[in-house]
Amino acid sequence: MKVHEYQAKEILRAYGVATPRGRVTDSPEEARQIAKELGGRAVVKAQIHAGGRGKGGGVKLAKSPDEAFELAKQIIGMQLVTHQTGPEGRKVKKVLVEEAAQIAQELYLGITLDRAIGKPVLMASRFGGMEIEEVAHRDPSAILKEPFDAQTGLQPFQARKVAYALGLTGDTHKKAVPFLIALAKAYVETDASLAEINPLMITAQGDVVALDAKMNFDDNALYRHSTIKEYRDLDEEDPLEVEASKFSLNYIKLDGNVGCMVNGAGLAMATMDIIQYAGGMPANFLDVGGGANEEQVQNAMRIILSDRNVKGVLINIFGGIMRCDIIATGVVHAVKEIGCTIPVVVRLEGTNVEEGKAILKSSGLAVIPADGMKDAAEKIIAAVGKGN
């Protein structure tokens, strides 16, 4: 799960990570007030989940409280387009108004899971403000990696090592060490999957401050973090994905026109792949899971069909735990209820396959049966038309 910058900073502050003074608001009037409290000059930052907000015009410097009011008025309600939002952009509901500090240096810090060694790893670089992927691409040696033990946490010697490698000395070095330890502690204790400070600001006074903050969390651990769970912002997610999550369906919207319903994540990905291999484009990823019931299948079908780009549906089931008759019944109900007019190709295999096929046949619906994945993909592409 993702959270907004202001929420990530709230979480980090509670662990002792230094952040700029400031507050979040949805009102230009309050933005003026906050700027006044901060001494006049303030940065007004759009709060959306996507990165690249500055370049998109969502981060602006106000030299006075009145200007903070104007900027907040401009930004709140705008459709902010960045390289991560897609061309339609994302509507800004809130702005973070923060003190405008004198920046001496911008660095990068990030913590994520190193899967190869099964430990969290602290990454640091002198190239703050740039995307870390870009730095890694240009010069991998510019990124320092310090894996640490999740149970014992980042040790002071590790923090010192990283701070020295970043070129920090004297008082600033002394401030960086507890900053790093606090960041690592926050990462582990909140079950984060990413904690990124980019840029990490060294102020003209030598202070170490998180100018920006991004945190993602392990969905599987949210049950033990009720506060963080409440930070979920449904407006930042695709409405169809939100709808699917209500029925515990794993659905991801894509740009193609062949909808698919599959059981199992691997087979669902492979189904997307084979649609493309056959010359089409998948409209979604959808895993109905191992133990789906008729109602879930019915809702899955409804969600697929409510994507206006979808011109045909491929249902690909290899029933292990999942029974083919349940899939068939759910599909029949959904199609009858919604009145589906586009071609539907169904490939059923595995548990109760004969019962499933019989249910589809006796339903009188014009579903196209297929044998195997290849046949299924070719039939749906033929029905929808290539290159659409």
Next chain:
Amino acid sequence: MGAWIDTNTRVLVQGLTGREGKFHALAGRDYGTKVVAGVTPGKGGTDVEGIPVFNTVHEAVRETGANASLLFVPPPAAADGIMEAADAGVALVVAITEGIPVNDMIRAKAFLKERPGVRLIGPNCPGIIRPSAKVKLGIMPARIHKPGKVGIVSRSGTLTYEAVGQTSALGLGQSTCIGIGGDPINGTNFIDALTLFAEDPETEAVVMIGEIGGSAEEEAAAWIRKNMRKPVASFIAGRTAPPGRRMGHAGAIISGGKGTAAEKVAALRAAGVHVADSPALIGETLMKAIAG
């Protein structure tokens, strides 16, 4: 290294009294697996269709001589269940549970490190099956399997069934099929399974099914290049997956431009592995690999 499961494998089921635990324990027993015990804290002394239930894994091991565990414990308690099984001294723990927090698995793996005699398969996996011995610890449909010569290892459940279906249809059958699971932190990895297949006299060829995310396939490719003398065919799922999105499995995500299908396919091909471009061609590709 011998086979991981055989006719001497005596299975206890953690979470036997739950719906899924019961269903798959009985399906395993019907197939021929020796299912000797169940463990559900608080339900010790009862039984499920004649299978005695114990409060702790230690007790189940002591009373029944169980030497492997099949685990269906719900996510919040699953890592604890894995550690309990390991502590009780079973040689194999197969964790089916999906949705275990990463930090819990990091803890469980640290615990397992001090018990090198214990092998963990999974979590978030379909389990392991050996058709020649009629033994399965998992949720895979037994009847699609045929005793034979192909070792299959995969990060995905249903995609494994697809490979099983295709190798059965070609008359090759399977020696052992191992689902290593779709989570970012797991026990047995590709290299462990490939090592088994390399030494296993029943296995003459290998199918390895990977997917986007992480670098396990690249590591396996490096291992294959150095060590594998048997033909290997592969398929990598997720060529069309968008970056930054988790594709169902917690571990199936392209992050920071890393973990793409293209990188994995290239690494495997460079190691001499025959990689199928389409999931429908896994069997056909394997035939080519066998023919050389």
